[in-house]
Amino acid sequence: MTRMTGAQMLLDSLQREGVDTIFGYPGGVVLPLYDTLPEFPGLHHILVRHEQAAAHMADGYARASGRMGVCLGTSGPGATNLVTGICTSWMDSTPVLAITGNVARTLLGKDGFQEADITGITQPITKHNYLVMNSREIPLTVREAKHIATTGRPGPVLIDIPKDVFQEQDRFEWPEQVSLRGYKPTLEGHAGMIRRAAELINQAKRPIIISGHGIIWGDAQKELVELAEKANIPVITTFLGISGFPELHPLSYGFLGMHGMYYANMAADEADLVVAIGMRFDDRAMGRFNAFNPGVKIVHIDIDPAEIGKNFPTAVPIVGDAKHVLPKLTEHVHEREHKEWIRWIDHVREEHPSLEIRESRRMLPQYVVRTLYEETSGNATIVTGVGQHQMWAGQHYFYNRPRQLISSGGLGTMGFELPAAIGAQVALPGQEVWAICGDAGFQMTLQEMAVLVDQRLPVKIAIFNNGYLGMVRQWQQLFYDKNFVSVAVTQPDFVKLAEAYGIKALRAETKSDVQSVIQEARDFPGPVLIDFQIDQEENVWPMVPAGAALSETIEAPAEEVAR
Amino acid sequence: MTGLGPSNGSRPRSRRQHIVVAIVEDKPGVLMRVASLFRRRGFNIESLTVGHSEAPGLSRMTIVVDGESAPVEQVEKQLYKLIDVVKVSDLSQEDLIARELAMIKVRCNNLNRHELLEIANVFRADVIDIASNSLILQVVGYEDKINGLIKMCEPYGVREMSRTGRMAMARGTKTTTVHEAEPPKIAQIHASQGRRVEGELPFSSD
Numbered sequence: 001m002t003r004m005t006g007a008q009m010l011l012d013s014l015q016r017e018g019v020d021t022i023f024g025y026p027g028g029v030v031l032p033l034y035d036t037l038p039e040f041p042g043l044h045h046i047l048v049r050h051e052q053a054a055a056h057m058a059d060g061y062a063r064a065s066g067r068m069g070v071c072l073g074t075s076g077p078g079a080t081n082l083v084t085g086i087c088t089s090w091m092d093s094t095p096v097l098a099i100t101g102n103v104a105r106t107l108l109g110k111d112g113f114q115e116a117d118i119t120g121i122t123q124p125i126t127k128h129n130y131l132v133m134n135s136r137e138i139p140l141t142v143r144e145a146k147h148i149a150t151t152g153r154p155g156p157v158l159i160d161i162p163k164d165v166f167q168e169q170d171r172f173e174w175p176e177q178v179s180l181r182g183y184k185p186t187l188e189g190h191a192g193m194i195r196r197a198a199e200l201i202n203q204a205k206r207p208i209i210i211s212g213h214g215i216i217w218g219d220a221q222k223e224l225v226e227l228a229e230k231a232n233i234p235v236i237t238t239f240l241g242i243s244g245f246p247e248l249h250p251l252s253y254g255f256l257g258m259h260g261m262y263y264a265n266m267a268a269d270e271a272d273l274v275v276a277i278g279m280r281f282d283d284r285a286m287g288r289f290n291a292f293n294p295g296v297k298i299v300h301i302d303i304d305p306a307e308i309g310k311n312f313p314t315a316v317p318i319v320g321d322a323k324h325v326l327p328k329l330t331e332h333v334h335e336r337e338h339k340e341w342i343r344w345i346d347h348v349r350e351e352h353p354s355l356e357i358r359e360s361r362r363m364l365p366q367y368v369v370r371t372l373y374e375e376t377s378g379n380a381t382i383v384t385g386v387g388q389h390q391m392w393a394g395q396h397y398f399y400n401r402p403r404q405l406i407s408s409g410g411l412g413t414m415g416f417e418l419p420a421a422i423g424a425q426v427a428l429p430g431q432e433v434w435a436i437c438g439d440a441g442f443q444m445t446l447q448e449m450a451v452l453v454d455q456r457l458p459v460k461i462a463i464f465n466n467g468y469l470g471m472v473r474q475w476q477q478l479f480y481d482k483n484f485v486s487v488a489v490t491q492p493d494f495v496k497l498a499e500a501y502g503i504k505a506l507r508a509e510t511k512s513d514v515q516s517v518i519q520e521a522r523d524f525p526g527p528v529l530i531d532f533q534i535d536q537e538e539n540v541w542p543m544v545p546a547g548a549a550l551s552e553t554i555e556a557p558a559e560e561v562a563r
Numbered sequence: 564m565t566g567l568g569p570s571n572g573s574r575p576r577s578r579r580q581h582i583v584v585a586i587v588e589d590k591p592g593v594l595m596r597v598a599s600l601f602r603r604r605g606f607n608i609e610s611l612t613v614g615h616s617e618a619p620g621l622s623r624m625t626i627v628v629d630g631e632s633a634p635v636e637q638v639e640k641q642l643y644k645l646i647d648v649v650k651v652s653d654l655s656q657e658d659l660i661a662r663e664l665a666m667i668k669v670r671c672n673n674l675n676r677h678e679l680l681e682i683a684n685v686f687r688a689d690v691i692d693i694a695s696n697s698l699i700l701q702v703v704g705y706e707d708k709i710n711g712l713i714k715m716c717e718p719y720g721v722r723e724m725s726r727t728g729r730m731a732m733a734r735g736t737k738t739t740t741v742h743e744a745e746p747p748k749i750a751q752i753h754a755s756q757g758r759r760v761e762g763e764l765p766f767s768s769d
Contacts, residue, residue, distance in 0.1 A: 128645075148646060182649040
């Protein structure tokens with residue numbers, strides 16, 4: 001048995017668990033850990049400029065690669081700065097390991113300098129967390145944390161380690177396996193339930209599949225396509241489910257919800273059977289719960305039993321992993337055509353196309369996204385912030401490869417885009433990553449441009465600059481009688497700002513600039529920021545007003561289209 | 564801790580209450596995780612008791628939940644999501660024995676002490692301490708019985724009271740424990756008689 005310090009044990013254990021990158025920020029109590037870091041050249045440490053960004057980077061890394069992301073902060077403010085990022089990955093179920101230092105064991109609970117009860121603070125927003133009080137517990141804790149974060153329904157796990165535990169020497173024992181008696185995720189669905197689900201599918205006249213983030217994390221795109229094709233069932237996704245089903249597939253009908261496609265919302269509302277896979281019936285996706293499609297039968301497949309029956313009564317519950325359940329379900333469903341039903345949805349789509357971009361001399365944001373889609377041949381990984389630009393990016397780029405769209409859905413964290421894109425680019429060296437930002441959200445985490453320069457990461461930043469908190473402005477216009485309060489944002493000169501960081505920057509002032517700046521940015525090997533000065537008052541349509549039903553989806557009013 | 568107050572005392576056990584037993588790892592912070600879960604999801608706790616279980620390293624929590632604040636199925640599933648919660652059982656539908664213990668310090672004097680002792684006798688309460696102007700009664704039983712005793716003591720002056728909250732166990736052979744292997748000899752006897760031992764995990768979807 002080798003003897004090691006707690007710091008050595010932690011880094012050795014992370015390496016054994018396949019970790020190659022740590023997004024972190026040093027501080028008093030984690031100095032013993034940083035002191036040890038050079039002994040582990042296999043662990044690449046990326047110095048961030050704010051701990052919140054470290055958590056988003058670890059999240060973006062995880063979402064782009066499917067592997068656990070790791071972030072690190074010191075005690076007190078370092079730890080509390082991680083909280084927004086941890087909660088973002090909690091709401092979207094992504095595997096992130098957050099490591100924090102804490103004050104020495106003898107000082108815990110004494111309110112010393114930079115002490116924060118981070119395990120207490122993060123208890124409701126982590127899948128599990130640990131306060132490690134003996135260095136010899138570190139290896140097992142890291143193994144358990146990785147196991148918990150990456151299996152079942154993924155989620156963030158936090159490990160808090162007091163300073164003197166990093167320094168304490170003890171025997172290093174690597175546990176051969178992890179066994180948690182209180183944690184045994186169910187992967188295989190119940191055979192009887194799968195047969196019942198198949199019966200319902202075979203009987204249904206108007207079935208629809210609503211697929212969610214679980215398809216992406218369950219690595220089940222292929223299995224989903226096989227099920228949809230065999231029974232010829234139209235597929236719509238949730239917003240986070242985008243890219244789980246190829247959007248160019250003839251059975252793809254976009255995504256549903258508050259800014260989903262008109263025909264997707266109508267199809268969900270008209271269906272006689274919803275097969276929900278790896279999604280959690282969020283209010284933004286379903287509209288007002290008690291007004292959603294009365295009489296519809298729901299087959300709900302999810303790895304988390306607590307999601308089943310939480311918001312809607314379920315006809316057939318199947319607890320299991322999509323990758324295991326879908327092939328068995330496909331086996332039992334009959335080949336069908338559903339001609340009339342698909343014709344009905346196609347007809348709605350012809351009448352209400354939703355994704356048609358109108359002719360305009362203005363620089364419409366939809367046009368910018370579509371041009372980006374065409375210029376990148378649909379192959380880029382798109383990372384967005386939260387708001388109008390997020391919805392346009394979801395609508396007007398078409399995603400065929402799983403993990404191609406990375407966005408904060410559940411928590412809706414503005415400022416997620418730049419750090420998450422950095423994390424994604426670290427996970428996908430050599431691939432094209434675009435951060436689509438709002439001009440306001442960008443200002444929440446713009447300091448991370450420094451990391452692009454440090455790490456020579458070629459992330460392309462597209463700021464959709466309309467000078468407003470666009471989505472808030474849209475709500476004030478539509479629901480608060482045009483009483484515009486605190487929505488016009490003062491901005492720096494983004495081009496000069498990027499140049500001050502040493503980043504190439506371009507500006508598109510008119511529609512005719514759009515294509516050429518995208519081309520120029522793509523041709524440049526390093527990071528580029530583009531300030532797209534888009535039309536200021538364009539709104540996102542279609543829209544389900546808050547509290548309305550999916551069947552009450554509104555399309556762009558004539559006066560807006562005429563602008 | 565919101566929702567952890569004692570029950571209002573006068574309410575009898577009704578269908579609106581659920582008794583949930585959770586077997587949890589005996590680790591620091593487990594009680595906070597459970598309490599925090601109830602607060603966050605808006606489930607009201609009528610009472611909660613914790614103590615060691617028959618298995619080393621595992622504690623047993625008996626939680627009485629206001630059934631109107633939460634569908635019991637959600638309570639169970641959310642509890643089971645906590646990594647430190649090993650098993651959850653809803654005893655509401657079971658034929659069960661539920662008990663609570665209370666200590667009541669009642670004001671008394673030489674003139675009325677004998678009355679109180681008689682009342683205690685009727686409720687099969689024990690006198691566990693006695694002083695010149697007060698005594699402590701200890702009573703074990705169903706909530707109704709304890710409430711009844713308290714009501715009888717009130718005219719004398721209840722100076723202090725401490726109640727454990729409800730503990731419960733299913734009658735008969737059915738257990739709420741984590742499945743443990745039977746002693747080999749007994750297992751042999753059972754096997755030879757063709758009996759099977761139950762030992763499923765909750766929520767394996769079957």
